[in-house]
Amino acid sequence: MRLVIRNRVEKRYGHPIVFSSDCERLSEHIFETTGTRVSAQTLRRLFGFLSGSTQPGPHTLHILANYCGLNSPEDFKQNTAIQLELPQDKAMIQAEIIRHFYTIDHVPGMDFNYQNACGNIAEIICNNHALLIELGSFLSQHPIAQIYFFERFPFIDGLAGPYTSFLKNYMQHKEGFEPKLFGNCMLFLGAFLSQNKKDQEAYYAQILALPDYIQYHPFPTGRRRVIKIIQSDGAERKKEIKKAFEEELIMRKDKEVFRATPYYPFIMVEGLNLIKEYEAASEMIKIADEFYSHSNNLFVEPGYHECFKMSRAITYFHTGKEDQAKILMQSINPRDFAFTNQKYYSIMHTILERELCSDSAKRKKELLLGRFRELIQQTKYTYFKTHWPT
Secondary structure, three states: OHHHHHHHHHHHHOOOOOOOOHHHHHHHHHHHHHOOOOOHHHHHHHOOOOOOOOOOOHHHHHHHHHHOOOOOOHHHHOOHHHOOOOOOOHHHHHHHHHHHHHOOOOOOOOOHHHHHHHHHHHHHHHOOHHHHHHHHHHHHHOHHHHHHHHHOOOOHHHOOOOHHHHHHHHHHHOOOHHHHHHHHHHHHHHHHHOOOHHHHHHHHHHHHOOOOOOOOOHHHHHHHHHHHHHOOOHHHHHHHHHHHHHHHHHHHHHOHHHOOOOHHHHHHHHHHHHOOOHHHHHHHHHHHHHHOOOOOOOOOOHHHHHHHHHHHHHHHHHOOOHHHHHHHHHHOOHHHOOHHHHHHHHHHHHHHHHHOOOOOOHHHHHHHHHHHHHHHHHHOOHHHHHHOOO
């Protein structure tokens, strides 16, 4: 019967439910249509994205029947004849196809179509727990997957889950200092956001043990500097922030190829906002606007620009530019955040949206609070609870 329900829901929604993240959008559409919410987690269980999935309960069935324009849940049973049996080893079949995809010889140089295809594959894997478990070891050891799964599409939403074990395996199998810097910076971020102090200190020690010079991509370079800022305070933090601006200037002059997109400022603004260094974040935004082109770089995930808009809105709000923050928030749709960090940035979006609510918008605030709690539960990023207004 679950397949019948899925078919009817997809027909009503107008889109197939292919990725786990689709359940987020469907949940919102059901609420907009019926005024009653079915959580994204419930929908994931219904559509088989979570292991141990069960039949939906009576209350959920009534909401879905209403959403599909049916009189009652009993009407779903009238269509059971169309139910098809799906292979139980579906994840294994998909995994085998994906393994073959990564064995395609990659021609040196930048190929937008190839990277876009890799992004689509990475999204499928990241949003399917069974696939990630099935493929994790292979991805961490295969040279093409190391680049086009881990490095080009780092799964920030998964940094407090099983993804981290495969990220560690990736660092063991790829030679060089830059992969170690990238991997440990990602692991530090996950430990910091999930408030795992022990692991946070351990990853920081690994980062400090690596050579400190500017020879890498702006993303790991920027994250290394942000982490040093996070781990310092007082006068030492001010010194590290000063070094960040000096480092950005060096990178800007030495790495002309990266001037089309403000990679380094993006990472710095995100990190500075996390620890409430909003004035420094504002200065970094000014640098991004003055010295970087913001062109439509085909090799940058479109959702990256939406994430930077979110970081800007946060900085504007906390530096006395509330009107600019409101204008930006009106143009931001969390669905457009990069799939790798959609939940991470959705948490920030939910916090700021609630702060921008008027005192009379009690119902909206309650809904946003529920959304916030659900996102924290999914990501385990409890650090944001300290930022939630009481």
